[in-house]
Amino acid sequence: MSTMPSRLAELIGKPVNDIDTPALVIDMDAMKRNLARMAEFAKKHNVRWRPHAKLHKSASLAKMQVRAGAVGVCVQKTSEAEIMAAGGVTDIYISNEVIAPAKLARVAALAQKLAAQGGHLAIAVDSTEGVIRLAQAMTEARSATGVATVIDVFVEIDVGQGRCGVEPGAAAVTLVLEIRKHPALRFAGLQAYHGKAQHMRSAHERRDAIAKAVEAVVLTRKLVEAQGITVDLVTGAGTGSLMLEAASGVYGELQAGSFMFMDADYAKNERDPAQPQFEHALFVKTQVVSTHGGHAVCDAGHKSHAIDSGLPLVHAFDTESELEFFNGGDEHGILRPAGDSKRLPGLGRMLWLIPGHCDPTVNLHDFMIGVTGGLRNGTVQRIFRVDARGALT
Amino acid sequence: MSTMPSRLAELIGKPVNDIDTPALVIDMDAMKRNLARMAEFAKKHNVRWRPHAKLHKSASLAKMQVRAGAVGVCVQKTSEAEIMAAGGVTDIYISNEVIAPAKLARVAALAQKLAAQGGHLAIAVDSTEGVIRLAQAMTEARSATGVATVIDVFVEIDVGQGRCGVEPGAAAVTLVLEIRKHPALRFAGLQAYHGKAQHMRSAHERRDAIAKAVEAVVLTRKLVEAQGITVDLVTGAGTGSLMLEAASGVYGELQAGSFMFMDADYAKNERDPAQPQFEHALFVKTQVVSTHGGHAVCDAGHKSHAIDSGLPLVHAFDTESELEFFNGGDEHGILRPAGDSKRLPGLGRMLWLIPGHCDPTVNLHDFMIGVTGGLRNGTVQRIFRVDARGALT
Numbered sequence: 001m002s003t004m005p006s007r008l009a010e011l012i013g014k015p016v017n018d019i020d021t022p023a024l025v026i027d028m029d030a031m032k033r034n035l036a037r038m039a040e041f042a043k044k045h046n047v048r049w050r051p052h053a054k055l056h057k058s059a060s061l062a063k064m065q066v067r068a069g070a071v072g073v074c075v076q077k078t079s080e081a082e083i084m085a086a087g088g089v090t091d092i093y094i095s096n097e098v099i100a101p102a103k104l105a106r107v108a109a110l111a112q113k114l115a116a117q118g119g120h121l122a123i124a125v126d127s128t129e130g131v132i133r134l135a136q137a138m139t140e141a142r143s144a145t146g147v148a149t150v151i152d153v154f155v156e157i158d159v160g161q162g163r164c165g166v167e168p169g170a171a172a173v174t175l176v177l178e179i180r181k182h183p184a185l186r187f188a189g190l191q192a193y194h195g196k197a198q199h200m201r202s203a204h205e206r207r208d209a210i211a212k213a214v215e216a217v218v219l220t221r222k223l224v225e226a227q228g229i230t231v232d233l234v235t236g237a238g239t240g241s242l243m244l245e246a247a248s249g250v251y252g253e254l255q256a257g258s259f260m261f262m263d264a265d266y267a268k269n270e271r272d273p274a275q276p277q278f279e280h281a282l283f284v285k286t287q288v289v290s291t292h293g294g295h296a297v298c299d300a301g302h303k304s305h306a307i308d309s310g311l312p313l314v315h316a317f318d319t320e321s322e323l324e325f326f327n328g329g330d331e332h333g334i335l336r337p338a339g340d341s342k343r344l345p346g347l348g349r350m351l352w353l354i355p356g357h358c359d360p361t362v363n364l365h366d367f368m369i370g371v372t373g374g375l376r377n378g379t380v381q382r383i384f385r386v387d388a389r390g391a392l393t
Numbered sequence: 394m395s396t397m398p399s400r401l402a403e404l405i406g407k408p409v410n411d412i413d414t415p416a417l418v419i420d421m422d423a424m425k426r427n428l429a430r431m432a433e434f435a436k437k438h439n440v441r442w443r444p445h446a447k448l449h450k451s452a453s454l455a456k457m458q459v460r461a462g463a464v465g466v467c468v469q470k471t472s473e474a475e476i477m478a479a480g481g482v483t484d485i486y487i488s489n490e491v492i493a494p495a496k497l498a499r500v501a502a503l504a505q506k507l508a509a510q511g512g513h514l515a516i517a518v519d520s521t522e523g524v525i526r527l528a529q530a531m532t533e534a535r536s537a538t539g540v541a542t543v544i545d546v547f548v549e550i551d552v553g554q555g556r557c558g559v560e561p562g563a564a565a566v567t568l569v570l571e572i573r574k575h576p577a578l579r580f581a582g583l584q585a586y587h588g589k590a591q592h593m594r595s596a597h598e599r600r601d602a603i604a605k606a607v608e609a610v611v612l613t614r615k616l617v618e619a620q621g622i623t624v625d626l627v628t629g630a631g632t633g634s635l636m637l638e639a640a641s642g643v644y645g646e647l648q649a650g651s652f653m654f655m656d657a658d659y660a661k662n663e664r665d666p667a668q669p670q671f672e673h674a675l676f677v678k679t680q681v682v683s684t685h686g687g688h689a690v691c692d693a694g695h696k697s698h699a700i701d702s703g704l705p706l707v708h709a710f711d712t713e714s715e716l717e718f719f720n721g722g723d724e725h726g727i728l729r730p731a732g733d734s735k736r737l738p739g740l741g742r743m744l745w746l747i748p749g750h751c752d753p754t755v756n757l758h759d760f761m762i763g764v765t766g767g768l769r770n771g772t773v774q775r776i777f778r779v780d781a782r783g784a785l786t
Contacts, residue, residue, distance in 0.1 A: 097682045289557070292551060390757065392415050
C-alpha cells in the first residue's frame with residue numbers, strides 16, 4: 001500500500017485547477033447521486049445490494065456504500081478481501097473461485113478474523129476439489145486457533161458468461177451436497193452472474209440474456225430444493241442489467257459496482273427505461289503537452305486509463321469543441337477535432353477523459369482525488385487511497 | 394512506493410513452485426543474456442545505449458544496465474526521473490515534453506540535485522513555449538538555491554511516429570536557436586524516435602521507415618549546422634529497429650528498453666538477421682482455478698497483464714500441450730487447446746504467460762520476482778520493486 005505524497009495531501013481545499021496531470025478524479029457530487037439512486041432502486045425492488053469493490057478498491061468507499069444501505073461488498077481476490085477487512089469492512093463476499101491451498105489458508109484465517117468481529121466472509125465454488133480444499137483449510141484454521149468458524153459458500157452456476165461456474169442443474173446439486181458434508185461450510189445460495197449481458201448494446205438482447213439466466217437459476221433452485229435444501233439467496237447482476245435481475249423475483253442480491261462511477265462503455269448501452277440514470281463520476285484529468293501536424297497530444301495514455309473496453313471519451317463542457325481521443329501509447333493520447341469543429345486545444349490546456357472501463361483504470365492509480373462543486377470550478381475535498389491497487393493474489 | 398509484504402520477502406531461496414499466483418516473474422538468466430547481447434551489440438556498432446526505464450521502472454535494474462555499459466536511462470515522466478534519482482541513478486533523460494510549470498519546477502530541482510552529485514539530467518522539447526517555460530523554471534531554481542545548473546535539451550523531431558515532435562527541418566532550427574538564448578539550457582542534439590516502426594511486422598517495412606527517419610535527421614542536422622551549431626548527438630531507436638539506427642552512422646545513442654524482457658508483440662516481428670537474438674525473460678505465473686465447458690480458467694486477467702498489444706501467449710514447455718489464451722476480463726484468462734492437442738490443464742495447474750506488452754504489464758505490479766535456474770526447477774533469487782509503478786506525473 002502506498003503512502004500519500006505530500007503533493008496530494010496539500011491539494012485538499014485547493015481548486016481543481018491545482019491538480020497536476022494525469023490524475024484520477026472523482027466528481028463526488030455525481031458519485032453521491034449515483035449512490036443514492038442505487039439505494040433507492042434496491043429499496044424499491046426489495047433486494048439487497050452488495051456492490052463490487054473490485055471497482056474502487058477503496059475501503060473508505062466500501063464503508064460509504066454500507067452506510068448508504070449496502071449489506072457489504074463483493075471482491076474477486078483473497079488479497080482484496082484482506083485489505084477491505086483491514087480497512088474496517090466486516091461483510092465480504094469473494095465472488096470467485098480460490099484453489100491454491102496457500103490462499104485458502106488466508107481465506108480461513110480471514111473468516112475467523114471477521115467472525116470474531118461479528119462480521120462475515122463468504123466465497124464462491126464451482127468444483128468438488130475446491131469445496132474439499134476449502135473445508136480442509138477451515139479445519140486447519142480451527143485446529144490452529146481452537147475456534148470453530150463457519151464460512152458461507154455460494155455455488156456458482158454459469159448462466160451465460162462462459163467462464164467459471166458449473167452447468168445449471170444437476171452439477172450444482174452435486175456441489176451443494178458436497179458442501180453440506182463439511183460442518184465448517186454453510187451452503188448460502190447460488191452465484192449467477194452474467195458478465196457478458198452487461199455489455200450487450202441493445203436492451204432487447206440484455207432482456208433475453210437475463211431471462212435465460214433466470215430460467216437457469218429457477219431450474220437449479222428447484223433441483224436443490226427437491227433435496228430438501230433451501231436456497232437462501234441468489235446473488236448476481238451488474239450495472240448493465242441490474243433492473244432485470246431486480247425485477248426477476250429470483251435474485252435477492254445485486255452485485256453491481258460500476259454504477260458508482262459509470263464508464264464510457266456502459267454509456268454506450270441502449271438505456272433500459274427501468275435503469276436508474278447513473279452519471280459519469282470518474283475522470284482522468286490530463287493536459288496538452290504537444291501540438292503539431294493537425295493533432296494535439298495529451299499526457300494520458302494507457303498507463304493512466306485502461307483500454308480493454310475501448311478508448312476514453314473526451315468530456316465536453318458546454319462551450320467547448322468536441323474532441324476525439326486516439327491511442328498514443330503508454331504515456332500519450334492523441335486528440336483530433338470531432339464533429340463540425342476544427343479547433344484543437346492549445347498547449348497546457350486541461351482536459352477530462354471518461355475512461356472506457358473504470359475498474360482496471362482505478363487499478364492503475366494509487367489515489368483518487370475527490371472533488372466537490374464540479375470539475376470546472378470545484379474544490380478538492382478528499383483523497384481516496386486505492387487500498388487494494390495491485391491486489392492480485 | 395509499496396512496502397514489501399513478508400510473503401514476498403520469505404520467497405527468497407525458495408523453489409519457483411512456491412510463488413503464489415498471479416505473479417510477475419523475471420527469468421534472470423535470460424534477462425542477463427539479453428543485457429550482455431545488448432552491450433556487445435552497442436560496442437560492435439560504437440553507439441551509446443540509454444535503455445528506457447519506462448519498461449522496468451526499477452532503479453535496481455537501471456543500475457544493473459549502467460554496470461553493463463549503458464550511459465544512463467531514459468524515462469517518460471518527471472516522477473519516474475525523481476524515483477530513478479532517489480534510487481541512485483545519476484544520468485537520466487526525460488525523453489518527453491513537459492509543459493506544466495509545477496512539473497518544470499521539479500525538473501529544475503532534479504537537474505540541480507543530479508548536478509550536485511556529478512550526475513546529469515536531460516529533457517526533450519518540441520515547442521518554443523516549452524523551451525521558455527523550462528528556462529524560466531531553471532532561472533527560478535537558480536534564484537532559490539543560488540546554484541547555476543545547465544540542463545541538456547534535445548529537440549524532438551517527428552520522424553514518422555505522428556505524435557510529438559516538430560517537423561524535421563526549419564522548425565527544429567527555430568527551436569535550437571530559442572534554446573541557445575537561455576544560458577541554463579544547452580542544446581544537446583536531436584531526439585528522433587520512430588515508435589511506429591518498432592511494431593511493423595516485415596523487416597522490409599522497418600528498413601524503409603528507419604531509412605526515412607535517417608533522411609529527416611540528416612536534413613535537420615544539416616540545417617542546424619548551417620547556423621554554425623554542432624549537433625552532438627542523435628538519440629532514438631527501439632528494440633524492433635535498433636539494428637537499423639545502430640548501422641545508420643547518424644544515431645549516436647539507442648533508447649531501446651524492451652530487449653531486457655521481450656514481449657509477445659515484438660516476437661511477432663519478422664526477424665532482421667542483424668538483430669541480436671533477445672529472449673523472453675518476463676512472465677506472468679498463473680494457475681487454473683476452474684475447468685468447465687471445454688475450457689480452463691486461470692487467475693490472470695488484464696489486471697495482471699496489459700492487453701493493449703494483444704493477449705498474452707501461453708509459454709509451452711517441451712513436453713506440454715499448446716494452449717491459447719482468450720480474454721476472460723479483469724481477473725480471469727480463458728484457456729483452450731491449440732494446435733492438434735485436445736488436452737486441457739487441470740485445476741491448480743501452474744502456467745506461464747508471455748505478456749503482449751511488457752511496459753504496461755510491469756506497471757500493474759508492485760514487485761517482480763527474480764528467478765534463476767529456469768521457470769520449472771529454479772529458485773527465487775531476488776525481489777525487484779517496481780519503484781516507479783504508477784508514476785504518472
